[in-house]
Amino acid sequence: MIEDIFLSRYDDVAAAWRLLRPRTGLRLREVACVGAPRTLLLAELGDPRLPVVNISAGVHGDEPAGVWALLSLVADGLLDPRYSYRLWPCFNPTGFAAGTRTNAEGTDVNRTFGRGGTSPEAKAILTANRDRVFELAIDLHEDHEADGFYLYETAPSGWRGSYARPITAGMAAAGFPLQNFAPEFELGPPGSEAAQTRGSGAVLVDATREAPFFKGALPLGLVLVRRAVPCALTFETPRSRDPAERVAMHRVAVVEALRQLSGEGNGNHA
Numbered sequence: 001m002i003e004d005i006f007l008s009r010y011d012d013v014a015a016a017w018r019l020l021r022p023r024t025g026l027r028l029r030e031v032a033c034v035g036a037p038r039t040l041l042l043a044e045l046g047d048p049r050l051p052v053v054n055i056s057a058g059v060h061g062d063e064p065a066g067v068w069a070l071l072s073l074v075a076d077g078l079l080d081p082r083y084s085y086r087l088w089p090c091f092n093p094t095g096f097a098a099g100t101r102t103n104a105e106g107t108d109v110n111r112t113f114g115r116g117g118t119s120p121e122a123k124a125i126l127t128a129n130r131d132r133v134f135e136l137a138i139d140l141h142e143d144h145e146a147d148g149f150y151l152y153e154t155a156p157s158g159w160r161g162s163y164a165r166p167i168t169a170g171m172a173a174a175g176f177p178l179q180n181f182a183p184e185f186e187l188g189p190p191g192s193e194a195a196q197t198r199g200s201g202a203v204l205v206d207a208t209r210e211a212p213f214f215k216g217a218l219p220l221g222l223v224l225v226r227r228a229v230p231c232a233l234t235f236e237t238p239r240s241r242d243p244a245e246r247v248a249m250h251r252v253a254v255v256e257a258l259r260q261l262s263g264e265g266n267g268n269h270a
């Protein structure tokens with residue numbers, strides 16, 4: 001079933017989200033991309049007066065597990081109702097349709113969140129998010145080189161890391177493999193090693209020190225933590241594993257992150 005779904009088109013993703021509307025109360029809209037003939041789907045879930053969690057997927061079009069995991073988290077009612085949600089089902093529809101990392105113009109959208117957004121997608125996302133603040137932001141990715149799950153926990157200098165340990169512990173308890181980082185395993189732009197602390201399955205990113213290495217070509221997390229959110233999580237599932245397992249990994253990691261946010265996780269999030 002999930003293998004079949006991985007062969008489906010972007011239109012199938014959008015249709016599946018629309019089908020969820022009646023029973024979940026999802027509020028769906030299409031956000032226009034200025035200067036490109038495409039729109040981005042934006043879904044809002046829950047009471048808008050509640051604290052908001054932002055979750056996105058599919059910024060890289062060849063990383064489908066996050067896209068289907070986000071849909072299934074809503075379909076199966078796994079998002080904690082004590083929060084409301086701003087959900088971006090697929091940040092890069094043309095890349096998803098083509099099965100490419102980049103968008104139709106050959107741009108890596110996740111290097112265009114600096115300077116107010118330098119791709120049509122990033123500009124649309126940053127404009128739609130303007131002045132909004134979130135309790136937590138999660139972006140779902142996949143990694144072609146990894147053979148286990150790992151995450152980035154990105155926050156300004158001084159953040160002690162609240163999510164990495166409980167999420168990786170939850171993943172291990174669920175029986176999923178965690179990525180071990182060999183020294184040559186790529187985790188950021190050249191020269192940025194000093195800004196990162198690697199642990200088993202987790203990378204703590206000091207956004208204050210890391211951002212300059214991107215020279216303006218910023219990924220989403222580094223921009224969100226400037227004003228919009230205390231901490232941004234990026235989950236990476238290994239493309240080498242079975243699709244169903246990769247979807248399951250994202251689901252467990254998101255649920256574990258929300259447990260930690262609510263204070264019910266097994267870590268010590270303040």
Ligand SMILES: [Zn+2]
Nearest residue numbers: 060063141142
């Ligand atoms: Zn990615």
